[in-house]
Each structure stands twice: as C-alpha cells, then as structure tokens.
Amino acid sequence: MPVSPPPAGQPRLDPAPLPLPRRRFIHLLGGGAVLAATGPLAGCSSAFPEEAVGPWREPSAHTDPRRFMLAHALLAPNPHNRQPWIADLRDPGVIHLICDGERLLPETDPYGRQILIGCGAFLELAVMAGAQRGLRVDVRLLPDGAPASAALPRGTRIATLTLAAQGSAAPDSLFPQILRRHTAKSAYDSTRTLPDGLSAEWQATARQFGLSSGVLSGDAAMAPIRRITREAYEIEAVTPATWLESARLMRIGPQAIATHRDGISMNSPFVRVLHGLGFFDPMEVPQRGQSSLARVMDRWDAFETGSGYLWLGSPGNDRGMQIAAGRAYVRMHLQATARGVDMHPLSQALQEFAAMKGPYDAIHRAVGLQPGVATLQMLSRVGYAKAAASPTPRRELATIIRT
Numbered sequence: 462m463p464v465s466p467p468p469a470g471q472p473r474l475d476p477a478p479l480p481l482p483r484r485r486f487i488h489l490l491g492g493g494a495v496l497a498a499t500g501p502l503a504g505c506s507s508a509f510p511e512e513a514v515g516p517w518r519e520p521s522a523h524t525d526p527r528r529f530m531l532a533h534a535l536l537a538p539n540p541h542n543r544q545p546w547i548a549d550l551r552d553p554g555v556i557h558l559i560c561d562g563e564r565l566l567p568e569t570d571p572y573g574r575q576i577l578i579g580c581g582a583f584l585e586l587a588v589m590a591g592a593q594r595g596l597r598v599d600v601r602l603l604p605d606g607a608p609a610s611a612a613l614p615r616g617t618r619i620a621t622l623t624l625a626a627q628g629s630a631a632p633d634s635l636f637p638q639i640l641r642r643h644t645a646k647s648a649y650d651s652t653r654t655l656p657d658g659l660s661a662e663w664q665a666t667a668r669q670f671g672l673s674s675g676v677l678s679g680d681a682a683m684a685p686i687r688r689i690t691r692e693a694y695e696i697e698a699v700t701p702a703t704w705l706e707s708a709r710l711m712r713i714g715p716q717a718i719a720t721h722r723d724g725i726s727m728n729s730p731f732v733r734v735l736h737g738l739g740f741f742d743p744m745e746v747p748q749r750g751q752s753s754l755a756r757v758m759d760r761w762d763a764f765e766t767g768s769g770y771l772w773l774g775s776p777g778n779d780r781g782m783q784i785a786a787g788r789a790y791v792r793m794h795l796q797a798t799a800r801g802v803d804m805h806p807l808s809q810a811l812q813e814f815a816a817m818k819g820p821y822d823a824i825h826r827a828v829g830l831q832p833g834v835a836t837l838q839m840l841s842r843v844g845y846a847k848a849a850a851s852p853t854p855r856r857e858l859a860t861i862i863r864t
C-alpha cells in the first residue's frame with residue numbers, strides 16, 4: 462500500500478522528511494491506534510501559532526527608523542529559516558549587521574554562501590524600509606574585510622548601514638510586497654506560463670547587482686533540471702551529516718514552533734500525531750533501498766511542478782557577490798509577488814559538500830554556467846502555487862538587536 466505524504470502545503474518541509482522505518486510503518490498501518498489518536502486532533506489547525514508569526518503583523522508600528530528598518534528586514538527569505546543576523550545599534554544613526562555565528566549551516570552550507578545570501582536579502586529589505594521613511598541608507602559592505610572563501614562567516618560584520626538625512630530617499634515601489642512575499646512550497650500548476658515581461662524584469666534586477674539570470678521553461682529544458690535536483694535531494698537525504706543538520710532544526714508542533722520561531726516548522730496534525738506516538742523520528746537517516754527514503758522522495762514530486770526554473774548566477778563567487786545575490790534574489794522574489802507569481806528555491810544541487818560534486822557541476826552546466834568560473838547562487842522553481850503560502854515564523858525583533 463503506498464504511503465501518503467502529508468497533505469500538500471501543510472508542513473513546511475525544507476527538505477521534506479517522513480522517515481518512518483518500514484517495520485514501524487506497517488505496524489502503524491495495521492493498527493487503529495493512530496486513527497484513534499488522530500481523533501482529538503481532527504479539525505486541529507496546521508496554522509503556525511500566532512506568536513511565532515507575530516513579526517509579520519505590525520512591522521510598520523515601529524516609530525524609531527532603525528527599528529522600522531529591522532522589523533521589515535527580518536522578514537527576509539533565508540536558508541532553513543535560520544535568521545542568521547544580529548543588528549548592533551550602539552552607534553547612533555548606524556546599524557552594524559553582523560552574521561550570527563550560532564546560526565550557520567556547516568554541513569549543507571560549509572562556506573556560509575547561502576547564509577550570506579540570506580544576510581544580503583536582509584540588507585536589501587533594510588535599505589528599502591529606510592527609503593520608505595525617506596532615508597537613504599549608505600551601505601559599506603564587509604567593513605572588517607571578508608572571511609576567507611573556505612571559512613564560515615562566524616560573527617562577520619556583513620555591512621555598516623548609515624542613515625542619511627530625512628528626505629534623502631523616495632519610497633521603493635516594491636516595498637508593499639515585503640509583507641506579501643512568502644516562499645510557496647506546495648505543488649504548482651504546471652500548465653500555466655509566466656506573465657509577459659517578468660523574465661526581463663528579473664534579468665534587469667540581476668544585472669543591477671552585477672549578476673545574471675534566466676528562466677528555463679518547457680519540458681525539454683526543465684527535464685534535466687528535474688533530474689539533477691531530484692538526485693541532489695536524495696544525496697542530501699541519505700548523507701547522515703546533512704540529513705541530521707536539517708533534522709535538528711525541525712520544529713514539530715505548536716509548542717516547539719512558538720519556542721524556537723526558526724528552522725523547519727512542521728505543524729500538520731498528521732505529522733504531530735506520528736511524532737507524538739514515536740512513529741516519526743527525524744533523527745533516523747533515510748537509507749537507499751529502504752522505504753524510509755522512498756517516502757522522503759515521494760514528497761519531491763510536488764517540487765517538480767511549476768512554470769519554469771529561475772536561475773541567478775554570479776561571475777566568480779566572492780563574498781561581495783554572495784551578498785549581492787541575496788539583494789538581487791529578494792528583489793526578484795518581490796517582483797514575482799507583485800505579479801502574483803510564486804517562487805521556491807531548490808538549493809540542494811548548489812551545495813558545496815563533497816558528495817554533491819556531481820549534481821553541483823551538472824546543475825551549473827544545465828543553466829549554461831561553467832562550474833568553477835561562474836557560480837549558480839540561486840535556483841528556484843517559479844509559477845503558480847495551488848495552495849496559498851502563509852507567513853513562516855520569525856524571532857522577535859528584540860532578540861536580534863544589540864544596544
């Protein structure tokens with residue numbers, strides 16, 4: 462009997478787990494225990510606890526300009542929702558953006574490239590929010606120098622943001638999209654095409670930051686991307702270090718989600734029951750040839766739907782480029798939101814750990830970049846999600862501020 466994954470769009474799996482050992486799963490299917498246990502949870506909501514998504518509600522309520530900027534910036538997309546940022550406000554009129562060394566992903570992101578992309582997205586939203594208040598923000602990148610290319614950016618000062626005088630900037634037309642932007646991880650409608658002109662808008666944004674981008678659509682162009690991304694997902698799942706890194710960040714159920722407000726939040730009644738009864742142990746690494754992996758891979762099917770794949774590449778791969786990629790990426794996502802288009806990064810094949818070398822090279826070539834010369838910074842499926850995405854948890858503003 463095939464195992465049904467949780468309903469589409471419910472748990473936000475990033476990557477998607479459900480590694481039930483076969484023996485336990487058969488027991489599960491055979492017994493009525495789970496059905497009985499699900500009873501009290503029937504009608505129970507998958508929605509995230511209100512306090513966990515509170516930061517999405519009133520970021521404009523902050524009167525202090527720096528807090529207004531930061532309250533918007535912390536809504537930035539970022540890998541595994543680690544929220545790797547600290548804002549030092551001790552110098553008046555200045556924000557020092559620091560990469561939080563406790564919030565890195567050393568296994569899946571061994572050089573902190575994705576983490577810096579998240580910091581770049583944060584930086585861009587801060588600048589946009591400053592402009593909304595009429596303040597130009599002068600950005601000095603990496604004021605203490607860049608971390609070595611193979612080092613993790615632990616505690617690195619990413620940028621110093623200095624606020625110019627009132628009236629020095631005009632609002633950014635994408636600002637209203639900040640609160641509407643969400644990463645949609647459910648199945649997309651593959652029959653629809655992207656709106657005219659959006660790809661050109663994305664390219665212009667990429668160019669503005671010194672990067673390039675393109676969209677691959679149609680079955681012939683998408684087939685190799687589907688194959689490579691699937692293989693990469695499997696490699697990440699069966700590699701114990703990378704699987705366990707994600708597993709440790711799984712927040713299952715309202716209490717864990719409200720406590721941590723980060724990571725991979727899973728709140729569907731189905732997953733909560735399985736986890737509560739001990740049938741779902743995130744720390745069990747899926748294995749090839751076993752049903753545990755088959756069930757994880759079942760969830761990948763939805764991740765092959767969409768109108769196309771959007772790629773964003775940089776010449777070289779220095780730290781400035783990684784931050785610029787984050788700035789460009791979030792603007793591209795906001796442009797998509799403005800046009801009613803959804804976006805979902807699929808980063809496994811872009812990751813730099815040893816076992817990923819094959820898919821890493823292949824995905825670069827598939828989008829027309831030469832591995833080692835240019836760097837694919839982001840790859841996302843794009844299109845129209847069948848289920849509307851909702852806000853993901855964020856930590857309180859106060860937790861990221863140092864005064």
Ligand SMILES: Cc1cc2nc3c(=O)[nH]c(=O)nc-3n(C[C@H](O)[C@H](O)[C@H](O)COP(=O)(O)O)c2cc1C
Pocket residue numbers: 474475476536537538539540541542575576578579582642643644645646805806807808809851852853
């Ligand atoms: C550099 C980067 C890599 C990401 N990679 C993935 C990914 O591989 N799979 C995925 O489901 N989401 C990925 N995301 C999206 C994040 O999971 C998402 O931004 C985060 O959970 C916050 O949710 P939000 O974007 O809806 O606010 C990535 C985001 C960034 C910035």
